[in-house]
Amino acid sequence: MVGCGKMGSALLGQWAKGPESITVVDPGQESVPGGARLVSDRAEIEGECFDCIVVAVKPQMIDDIMPAYAANLAPGGYVLSIAAGYSAGRLSQAMNGAPVVRVMPNLPAAIGQGVSGIYPAEGATAAHTAHVQDFMARAGTTVTVASEDELDRVTAVAGSGPGYVFEIARAYALAAMEQGFTEEQAREMVLGTIGGAIAMASEPGALSLEDLRNSVTSKGGTTAAGLAALNGDDGLTDRLRATLQAAYDRAVELR
Numbered sequence: 001m002v003g004c005g006k007m008g009s010a011l012l013g014q015w016a017k018g019p020e021s022i023t024v025v026d027p028g029q030e031s032v033p034g035g036a037r038l039v040s041d042r043a044e045i046e047g048e049c050f051d052c053i054v055v056a057v058k059p060q061m062i063d064d065i066m067p068a069y070a071a072n073l074a075p076g077g078y079v080l081s082i083a084a085g086y087s088a089g090r091l092s093q094a095m096n097g098a099p100v101v102r103v104m105p106n107l108p109a110a111i112g113q114g115v116s117g118i119y120p121a122e123g124a125t126a127a128h129t130a131h132v133q134d135f136m137a138r139a140g141t142t143v144t145v146a147s148e149d150e151l152d153r154v155t156a157v158a159g160s161g162p163g164y165v166f167e168i169a170r171a172y173a174l175a176a177m178e179q180g181f182t183e184e185q186a187r188e189m190v191l192g193t194i195g196g197a198i199a200m201a202s203e204p205g206a207l208s209l210e211d212l213r214n215s216v217t218s219k220g221g222t223t224a225a226g227l228a229a230l231n232g233d234d235g236l237t238d239r240l241r242a243t244l245q246a247a248y249d250r251a252v253e254l255r
C-alpha cells in the first residue's frame, strides 16, 4: 500500500484482519493499523514484488510517486487505486501498462460500514476483480460499476458523502445549541435522532423515504412547520443536487 493516511488506514484496519501480508510505504506515518509492515521509502522495498499495489496517496501526487512502483508489481499482479478522479488509463500508463482496478471507498470503512464502488478497468482479469470485491467486502457494502464515469459519480454520492453527512449533523447540532442545549446534549440528540431514523429506514421492508417522512408529519403540526422551512421551496433538494454535481465535476477535473 502506497500512502496510509485517513482512507488508507481505514481500509488497512479491516484488511489487516485477513491472512495477507501487507507492506505500507508512507514517509508521513509512524505506525499503521493491524501490525502491517511499515517502511518510509520505496528504496527499502527495492527488488521486492507484490501481487497487488494499492494507491492511497492524493491524486495530485500520483504522477510523481507511482511510476517507480511498476518495478514492484509481481507478474500477474494488479494495481488497486482508491484515488478520486485519476483515471485508470492514466495510472496504467504511468505504471508500465499494469492492470488497474479503481475503487471508491468511503470513510466508514474504518468500522466495516463503508460503501465502495469498484470499477475493473481494461486489462484487469476476473481474478483481480474477485480479489478486489473480497477485499472491499471486508470494509462494508460494494457496488461494481461498468464504466469509469459511473465510478466518478459514486465518488460524488458515496465517496465524499460522509463529509456531507458530518456537515449536516454539525449544522443541525449548532441549531440545537441555539435552542439552548449544551454542545454535548446537542450532539447526543442530533446523532441519536439521525442514527435512529437511519436504522429505522434501513430495516428490511421499511417504507419508502417519502412515506417515512410522512409518518412523522402530522397535518398542521410541528414537523410540517419545520419541513416547510427546511425544503418547502425545494432549496435543500437543489442544494444537494448542486453538491453532488460539484463533487462529480471535480472528479472529472482530476482524471
Ligand SMILES: NC(=O)C1=CN([C@@H]2O[C@H](COP(=O)(O)OP(=O)(O)OC[C@H]3O[C@@H](n4cnc5c(N)ncnc54)[C@H](O)[C@@H]3O)[C@@H](O)[C@H]2O)C=CC1
Pocket: 002, 003, 004, 005, 006, 007, 008, 025, 026, 027, 028, 029, 056, 057, 058, 059, 061, 065, 082, 083, 084, 104, 105, 106, 107, 159, 160
Ligand atoms: N479521505 C476520504 O474520505 C477518501 C479518500 N480517498 C482517496 O484516498 C487517497 C488518500 O486520501 P486521504 O487518506 O484522505 O489523504 P491523507 O493525506 O490522509 O493520506 C495521504 C498519505 O499519503 C502519504 N504520502 C505522501 N507522500 C508519500 C509518498 N511519497 N509515498 C507514500 N506515501 C506518501 C502521506 O504521508 C499520507 O499519509 C486520495 O487519493 C483520495 O482521493 C478516497 C475515498 C475517500
Ligand SMILES: O=C(O)[C@@H]1CCC=N1
Pocket: 084, 155, 159, 160
Ligand atoms: O475529497 C476527496 O477528494 C476524497 C475523495 C472522496 C472523499 N475524499
